[in-house]
Amino acid sequence: MAKLHFKYGAMNSGKSDTLIKTAYNYAERGLATLTVKPALDTKGEDWVVARGGARRRVDVLVAEGEDLRARIRAAAAAQGDQPLHCVLVDESQFLSPAQIDQLFLVAKRDDVSVICYGLRTDFLAHEFPGSRRLFELADNFEKLPTMCRCGSQAEFNCRVVDGRHVFEGDQVAIDDGAVVTYESLCGACFMREQDAAGARVIG
Amino acid sequence: MAKLHFKYGAMNSGKSDTLIKTAYNYAERGLATLTVKPALDTKGEDWVVARGGARRRVDVLVAEGEDLRARIRAAAAAQGDQPLHCVLVDESQFLSPAQIDQLFLVAKRDDVSVICYGLRTDFLAHEFPGSRRLFELADNFEKLPTMCRCGSQAEFNCRVVDGRHVFEGDQVAIDDGAVVTYESLCGACFMREQDAAGARVIG
Amino acid sequence: MAKLHFKYGAMNSGKSDTLIKTAYNYAERGLATLTVKPALDTKGEDWVVARGGARRRVDVLVAEGEDLRARIRAAAAAQGDQPLHCVLVDESQFLSPAQIDQLFLVAKRDDVSVICYGLRTDFLAHEFPGSRRLFELADNFEKLPTMCRCGSQAEFNCRVVDGRHVFEGDQVAIDDGAVVTYESLCGACFMREQDAAGARVIG
Amino acid sequence: MAKLHFKYGAMNSGKSDTLIKTAYNYAERGLATLTVKPALDTKGEDWVVARGGARRRVDVLVAEGEDLRARIRAAAAAQGDQPLHCVLVDESQFLSPAQIDQLFLVAKRDDVSVICYGLRTDFLAHEFPGSRRLFELADNFEKLPTMCRCGSQAEFNCRVVDGRHVFEGDQVAIDDGAVVTYESLCGACFMREQDAAGARVIG
Numbered sequence: 001m002a003k004l005h006f007k008y009g010a011m012n013s014g015k016s017d018t019l020i021k022t023a024y025n026y027a028e029r030g031l032a033t034l035t036v037k038p039a040l041d042t043k044g045e046d047w048v049v050a051r052g053g054a055r056r057r058v059d060v061l062v063a064e065g066e067d068l069r070a071r072i073r074a075a076a077a078a079q080g081d082q083p084l085h086c087v088l089v090d091e092s093q094f095l096s097p098a099q100i101d102q103l104f105l106v107a108k109r110d111d112v113s114v115i116c117y118g119l120r121t122d123f124l125a126h127e128f129p130g131s132r133r134l135f136e137l138a139d140n141f142e143k144l145p146t147m148c149r150c151g152s153q154a155e156f157n158c159r160v161v162d163g164r165h166v167f168e169g170d171q172v173a174i175d176d177g178a179v180v181t182y183e184s185l186c187g188a189c190f191m192r193e194q195d196a197a198g199a200r201v202i203g
Numbered sequence: 204m205a206k207l208h209f210k211y212g213a214m215n216s217g218k219s220d221t222l223i224k225t226a227y228n229y230a231e232r233g234l235a236t237l238t239v240k241p242a243l244d245t246k247g248e249d250w251v252v253a254r255g256g257a258r259r260r261v262d263v264l265v266a267e268g269e270d271l272r273a274r275i276r277a278a279a280a281a282q283g284d285q286p287l288h289c290v291l292v293d294e295s296q297f298l299s300p301a302q303i304d305q306l307f308l309v310a311k312r313d314d315v316s317v318i319c320y321g322l323r324t325d326f327l328a329h330e331f332p333g334s335r336r337l338f339e340l341a342d343n344f345e346k347l348p349t350m351c352r353c354g355s356q357a358e359f360n361c362r363v364v365d366g367r368h369v370f371e372g373d374q375v376a377i378d379d380g381a382v383v384t385y386e387s388l389c390g391a392c393f394m395r396e397q398d399a400a401g402a403r404v405i406g
Numbered sequence: 407m408a409k410l411h412f413k414y415g416a417m418n419s420g421k422s423d424t425l426i427k428t429a430y431n432y433a434e435r436g437l438a439t440l441t442v443k444p445a446l447d448t449k450g451e452d453w454v455v456a457r458g459g460a461r462r463r464v465d466v467l468v469a470e471g472e473d474l475r476a477r478i479r480a481a482a483a484a485q486g487d488q489p490l491h492c493v494l495v496d497e498s499q500f501l502s503p504a505q506i507d508q509l510f511l512v513a514k515r516d517d518v519s520v521i522c523y524g525l526r527t528d529f530l531a532h533e534f535p536g537s538r539r540l541f542e543l544a545d546n547f548e549k550l551p552t553m554c555r556c557g558s559q560a561e562f563n564c565r566v567v568d569g570r571h572v573f574e575g576d577q578v579a580i581d582d583g584a585v586v587t588y589e590s591l592c593g594a595c596f597m598r599e600q601d602a603a604g605a606r607v608i609g
Numbered sequence: 610m611a612k613l614h615f616k617y618g619a620m621n622s623g624k625s626d627t628l629i630k631t632a633y634n635y636a637e638r639g640l641a642t643l644t645v646k647p648a649l650d651t652k653g654e655d656w657v658v659a660r661g662g663a664r665r666r667v668d669v670l671v672a673e674g675e676d677l678r679a680r681i682r683a684a685a686a687a688q689g690d691q692p693l694h695c696v697l698v699d700e701s702q703f704l705s706p707a708q709i710d711q712l713f714l715v716a717k718r719d720d721v722s723v724i725c726y727g728l729r730t731d732f733l734a735h736e737f738p739g740s741r742r743l744f745e746l747a748d749n750f751e752k753l754p755t756m757c758r759c760g761s762q763a764e765f766n767c768r769v770v771d772g773r774h775v776f777e778g779d780q781v782a783i784d785d786g787a788v789v790t791y792e793s794l795c796g797a798c799f800m801r802e803q804d805a806a807g808a809r810v811i812g
Contacts, residue, residue: 001355001389001390001391004390012634012637014630017630021623021626021661025621025755025756026756026760028621029756029757029758029760030758031756031760052630052663054661085760086760101405101406102406104390104405104406105406107390108390108391108394109394109406120338120339121339125339125340126339127335127338127339131338132330132335132338135323135330135334135335135338136323136324136328136329136330137328137390137405139356139358139390140346141344141346143343143344146634147634147635147638147640148638149638149639151635151638151640151694151695152204153342155342186204187204187207187307187310187311187340187342188204188311191311191312202304202307202340203304203305203307203308203312215431215434217427220427224420224423224458228418228552228553229553229557231418232553232554232555232557233555234553234557255427255460257458288557289557349431350431350432350435350437351435352435352436354432354435354437354491354492407761407795407796407797410796507811507812508812510796510811510812511812513796514796514797514800515800526744526745527745531745531746532745533741533744533745537744538736538741538744541729541736541740541741541744542729542730542734542735542736543734543796543811545762545764545796546752547750547752549749549750558610559748561748592610593610593613593713593716593717593746593748594610594717597717597718608710608713608746609710609711609713609714
């Protein structure tokens with residue numbers, strides 16, 4: 001029976017890059033895949049874009065509330081006779097819990113492997129709705145490693161607004177003209193920035 | 204910097220057994236550990252009890268609302284001069300999110316390794332409060348494998364009441380005289396039992 | 407297609423204990439397994455014996471030069487109609503390379519999972535013949551962790567003769583009346599003992 | 610204490626690509642690394658070249674018989690005052706066992722992390738000299754996955770000469786005008802090609 005995988009990692013851990021490489025490897029061996037992205041992630045529109053510049057066209061750009069299993073079936077049928085081998089999902093933290101359930105059915109009822117790439121937590125160290133359901137249902141978790149400024153593995157995504165590390169705000173940053181970036185930090189460095197800001201989202 | 208580990212597994216994956224073996228290995232090398240258990244888990248009282256019969260006395264039996272980091276410090280001080288090497292937590296899914304934060308501080312401020320053993324989800328495939336916070340904060344996840352009746356890896360804990368697989372009820376079963384057990388199932392077999400019961404907790 | 411797994415670990419990492427627990431888990435779910443041990447390992451005779459005292463009768467005690475796949479087939483047939491689900495091998499480092507090939511065929515031609523437990527290296531940090539072939543052919547490697555005296559993970563098996571760490575001798579210690587034990591050490595502590603003995607088996 | 614890692618994978622598993630991405634991640638955080646390659650691998654000369662086109666200049670191109678630890682020290686000193694954080698080694702299967710020992714000392718005496726990328730076996734399913742020593746000494750193994758034509762994970766590197774899968778020849782192909790490529794295969798498909806060729810390198 002096919003499996004539902006969750007490959008999670010902090011910002012800049014190469015999630016989109018790995019997705020694109022995996023899709024390419026399947027194609028090279030003549031195996032059909034579909035690439036899925038939540039429409040909520042407007043960056044890149046209907047492309048998966050990796051930091052290094054690699055790009056891949058999204059097959060299913062799924063809106064909130066849509067039945068993702070039905071969309072995948074339709075897209076697979078449109079590809080013709082070749083059996084679908086694997087579904088690759090970018091930014092899976094932005095899917096709804098119901099859509100993660102639908103991906104679980106793609107694996108367990110349709111016997112098609114599903115690999116979800118995504119963040120595990122937001123900048124306040126809380127699970128996204130999609131990642132929560134993935135931690136409940138996925139067969140396997142794999143960390144895509146990236147580094148903190150101190151050389152340790154980074155686990156947290158710290159929001160930086162106009163150069164300052166911030167510990168309050170909406171889960172998805174609203175575009176209000178400020179320059180918003182993220183820094184991937186290990187637990188110890190996250191605590192240090194939290195202390196410096198007089199905040200307390202952990203501890 | 205010390206790490207916070209989450210070793211999760213379905214029922215009967217040998218979590219308590221592994222905890223006892225790990226504590227024994229540390230002791231054999233002269234390294235101090237503390238064993239922690241939430242008081243919410245009344246089974247075994249202040250002992251960690253493995254299926255095979257191995258037992259280990261709990262050092263810190265922690266009630267809901269107690270400061271777990273303070274309890275650990277006090278217990279370490281009571282052991283004398285030897286530096287604390289590792290904290291081992293049984294049934295960690297029953298800790299509160301705040302107590303998981305306190306364990307995170309034990310790792311990141313006190314530089315003591317913490318290994319949490321626990322279930323990831325309840326019988327309805329929802330995270331426990333303690334496991335949710337562990338998925339948000341732990342440095343590493345490791346699955347302790349166990350088998351489904353079909354030979355695949357089991358991921359879900361299905362509740363069996365008086366011989367029937369059930370899909371409703373409280374997260375922790377109330378003792379009302381019924382015989383309550385759990386069966387560890389893979390995703391496909393969980394779906395099969397869910398369908399047979401006309402329930403729909405996944406999908 | 408079934409897989410050939412190599413679960414390696416230093417002395418006292420609980421290899422036999424894990425084997426016994428795994429066999430028990432399969433049996434509990436009504437799935438047939440066979441337990442294999444090389445006759446070269448005379449300790450325990452035809453029993454797998456774990457440090458904690460758990461024991462399990464060996465189904466196939468295989469001598470050097472014997473065809474292990476044929477022995478497994480015969481033992482499976484003798485168990486009756488139930489299909490064989492998994493072969494569990496203790497002390498697999500003592501099998502010959504040809505016997506590891508035969509286990510590979512059990513997985514890839516007979517579609518039966520094989521889990522080999524064993525040491526990766528001898529006391530001079532050289533692969534055993536069986537572990538070398540496993541590193542060449544196994545689908546997956548998994549480390550069963552154990553600790554060094556310093557609290558780090560132990561990777562090496564240092565021979566201790568009459569209380570002294572030694573760095574020369576036969577791969578399998580000859581019984582000449584001396585008390586031979588092994589200490590599991592991390593790389594740094596192994597180097598320290600090697601330096602103290604004026605030896606140089608690494609570096 | 611720093612660790613020696615072995616990240617192995619079949620052909621086209623993205624080993625060089627991962628090395629380049631890792632070096633880039635370190636640099637982005639202001640942490641110094643060195644990139645090492647055996648001169649035996651003449652492809653790309655003193656560049657690490659990934660399939661997708663990414664490239665990275667090699668800092669230490671090491672010949673057989675050279676002291677790799679001395680070369681690393683000299684290269685680190687030439688970079689100036691910044692402490693060396695990590696050594697990244699491409700095509701590590703081509704290093705000599707003595708050079709792997711030298712990398713072990715870089716980790717365990719100089720406390721600098723070393724990540725070796727390489728193949729585990731040649732086209733006849735035998736370890737390379739460098740990979741053998743890595744299996745003996747490395748702290749951790751990690752498989753970089755790639756796919757077989759059948760969709761399973763590929764573990765073997767089958768040599769293809771003028772379109773035919775071959776099972777004899779030198780470990781490193783001699784350039785005699787024939788077109789030599791490699792196909793990454795799973796165990797079952799490797800056996801199928803071996804049978805078709807009437808060869809028997811496994812089993």
